[in-house]
Amino acid sequence: MPELPEVETIKRDLEKNLTGQVITQFIVEDPRIFTGFSPSGGPRRKINISHLIRGLINKKISQFFRRGKYLAMEFVDGSALILHLRMTGQLLFKNGEGKARAAFYFGSGKKLFFKDRRRFGEIQFSTDWKKEKSIASLGIEPLNGNLTAQFLKESFKERSASVHSLLLNQTIVCGIGNIYAAEALFRAGIRPTRKGKSIRIEELNQLVPAIQQVLNASIQNRGYSMSTYVDTLGKKGKTQLFTQVYGKEDQPCVHCKNLLKKIKISGRGVVYCTQCQK
DNA sequence: CGGGGCTCCTGTGCGC
DNA sequence: TGCGCACAGGAGCCCC
Numbered sequence: 001m002p003e004l005p006e007v008e009t010i011k012r013d014l015e016k017n018l019t020g021q022v023i024t025q026f027i028v029e030d031p032r033i034f035t036g037f038s039p040s041g042g043p044r045r046k047i048n049i050s051h052l053i054r055g056l057i058n059k060k061i062s063q064f065f066r067r068g069k070y071l072a073m074e075f076v077d078g079s080a081l082i083l084h085l086r087m088t089g090q091l092l093f094k095n096g097e098g099k100a101r102a103a104f105y106f107g108s109g110k111k112l113f114f115k116d117r118r119r120f121g122e123i124q125f126s127t128d129w130k131k132e133k134s135i136a137s138l139g140i141e142p143l144n145g146n147l148t149a150q151f152l153k154e155s156f157k158e159r160s161a162s163v164h165s166l167l168l169n170q171t172i173v174c175g176i177g178n179i180y181a182a183e184a185l186f187r188a189g190i191r192p193t194r195k196g197k198s199i200r201i202e203e204l205n206q207l208v209p210a211i212q213q214v215l216n217a218s219i220q221n222r223g224y225s226m227s228t229y230v231d232t233l234g235k236k237g238k239t240q241l242f243t244q245v246y247g248k249e250d251q252p253c254v255h256c257k258n259l260l261k262k263i264k265i266s267g268r269g270v271v272y273c274t275q276c277q278k
Numbered sequence: 279c280g281g282g283g284c285t286c287c288t289g290t291g292c293g294c
Numbered sequence: 295t296g297c298g299c300a301c302a303g304g305a306g307c308c309c310c
Contacts, residue, residue, distance in 0.1 A: 003303055035286085037306090069304075086304050088288080118287045120304065161280055170305080177303050224303065227290085246303090266281055269301075 002085045003069060004142070004175030005218035005239065006229050010091055011066040013232040014073070017093065018110065022060045025105035026053050033101045033114065036124045037084070037134045052125055056081075068138045068174030072129050080129040088228045089114065089121030096234060117228060138174040142211055147173060149204035156196035156204075163199055164192035164265045167211075176211065178268050179224055179239075179246045184210040186245045191277040192270045193263070217242065245271040 002010070028034070034047050059079070065072040071091075074080040085091070092113045095103070100113035102123065114121065126132050139155075140146040155172045156163070166172060167181040176184070185192050187210035190203055199207070223229055223237030226247060230236055240247070244254050249262035253273040262271045 006303075032286090084304080086286090087302070116287095117289070118302090120286060159279080165280080168304090179303055227302075229303070267283075 002089070002223070002229055003177035003180055004066075004215055005180070005221075006223035006237065007066050007069050007071060007085065007175070008219050009222045009231055009237065010085075011064050011071055014071070014091065014112075015064040017232070018061055018073075018106065018112065019063065020061060021106040021108060021110060022058060023056050023104055024058075024107050025103075026056050027103040027105075028053060028101075029099055029103070030101040030119065032119065033116075033121065033123050034125075035122050037082075037122055037132070055125070067135055067141070068170055069177070070135060070138075072135075074129070079125070079127045082124045082126055082129050082132060082135065083114070084122050084134075085116070086118070086120035086122070088117040090116065090228065090230060091232055092230070092234055093232050094234065112232075137171055139170060139172040140174070142173050142175055143215060147208055147211065149201055149208050152199075152204045152207065153201055156199055159196035161196055162192060162265050163190060163194050163196050164268070164270055166196045168266075168268070173211075175215070178270070179243065180211070180214050180218070182246045182270055182272065183214040183243055186272060186277060187214065189277055192265060192272050245273065247271070 028049055031049050034049060036047060059075040061073055062076045063074045065074060069084060071083045072080045092115060093111060095113040100115045102114040104112040129135060156166055159166060164181050164185065167176050184207060188203065188206040190199065190207060218224060218239040221238040222231055224239035225236035226240050245260055248260050249271045250259055253260055253276055256275045258273060258275045260271050261274050262269055
């Protein structure tokens with residue numbers, strides 16, 4: 001589900017409502033939420049859940065951060081919870097239908113529920129969250145001024161992987177997922193199957209603003225909500241009303257009216273225009 | 279390095 | 295209507 005714009009929307013909601021709040025109770029319905037970002041198939045880090053829960057009681061939230069698609073809830077003592085919503089995770093101030101995997105209760109009476117239909121989402125406790133491998137291995141943020149055509153030229157040099165795959169690679173630029181990769185490539189007129197090293201600097205000069213525009217516009221629209229994504233109040237975003245290729249296979253291209261085509265790249269569905277994207 | 283395939287899960291939608 | 299399969303905003307790992 002959530003890519004950078006959706007996570008950013010949630011982060012801003014959390015920051016506005018929960019900064020300074022003290023955790024008075026923390027209920028974990030599904031202990032697997034604490035896999036600690038360990039390999040899915042491999043041995044899971046042993047975590048003493050009750051010890052972890054006890055340690056969180058009375059912690060006061062100082063700040064929220066977003067890095068890529070990760071959220072960090074940082075406490076005044078410097079420790080933090082790192083959260084990732086994966087495909088279907090939701091953070092809600094009110095628990096609606098169905099059970100939450102975890103629930104936070106705060107001193108003021110405020111609550112926060114972590115719901116997650118597919119249960120891929122994860123939480124990890126850390127005393128030094130920026131140094132955790134999941135965070136430290138992330139590439140640059142696309143919206144803080146570091147993303148330039150020259151940076152992409154350098155990063156894509158020698159890479160024979162498709163430009164779509166490289167945009168999804170969180171260790172180069174973080175926060176872009178399948179929706180915004182497809183949208184940005186369409187706006188830049190670049191075919192998603194092109195090898196990274198084949199993209200010319202003039203094309204990267206189109207791609208950089210395309211990435212920034214689709215992400216910024218989506219933040220303005222509070223995210224893409226076709227199936228499960230909602231904000232902390234359970235409200236849908238509006239980005240799905242403005243996408244031009246994602247989810248639009250077999251529909252006419254907004255520029256040339258040719259029908260958009262859907263292909264698979266590294267197992268991910270990608271829609272593009274065979275006429276407009278070279 | 280890259281892509282395919284599989285894993286973690288559950289729900290939806292489509293073709294037959 | 296019902297069944298089975300493909301697929302879904304993520305991402306790590308193994309294998310070739």
